[in-house]
Every structure is written in C-alpha cells, then in structure tokens.
Amino acid sequence: MDVTYLRAEASMAFPRGRLLAVRGGKLWVLAPDGWDPVGGPRPEGARPISREDAVRWCRFEGFGPDVLDAVPLPG
Numbered sequence: 001m002d003v004t005y006l007r008a009e010a011s012m013a014f015p016r017g018r019l020l021a022v023r024g025g026k027l028w029v030l031a032p033d034g035w036d037p038v039g040g041p042r043p044e045g046a047r048p049i050s051r052e053d054a055v056r057w058c059r060f061e062g063f064g065p066d067v068l069d070a071v072p073l074p075g
Contacts, residue, residue: 003071005054009045019057020046024074030063035071 006020008029019030020038027042028035049057055065 003068005049005051005068006042006046007049007053007057008043016057016060019054019061021068021071023071026072026074028071030058030067034067037072 002023004022006022008014008018008020010017020043021028021030021035027038029038051068054068058065058067
C-alpha cells in the first residue's frame with residue numbers, strides 16, 4: 001500500500017513542521033516514539049513532499065529513514 005508524505009506548517013514548537021503520512025486513507029503524524037494516528041481532516045497548510053524530502057526531514061530531526069517504512073496499515 002502506497003504512502004503519501006506531507007509536511008505540516010512550521011510553528012514555534014516545530015520550526016521545521018511535522019512529518020505526516022497518509023496510508024490507506026488514514027493520517028499519521030511522526031512522534032518521538034513512532035507514528036500516532038491523527039483524527040479529523042488533514043491539517044490546513046500541510047503540503048505533500050517526496051519521499052526524498054521526507055528522508056531529509058527525518059535526518060535533520062534525528063530519525064533514521066527506516067521510520068518511513070514503518071507507517072502503520074489502516075485497520
């Protein structure tokens with residue numbers, strides 16, 4: 001199942017935004033302990049990014065790129 005990555009707008013708490021992922025219609029946010037489900041619609045201002053950009057975001061934020069392969073399946 002394909003995954004679409006998004007980056008939320010920057011905020012004071014998250015100056016580089018948050019990394020989001022959509023898999024099977026379910027929205028997830030990357031938290032320090034892994035992927036957490038997000039209820040409701042996609043945050044306004046969240047823009048799609050490529051996997052390569054997601055890898056760069058992960059490296060900058062201290063995550064290994066393998067976290068991108070760990071987006072949970074919906075269900």
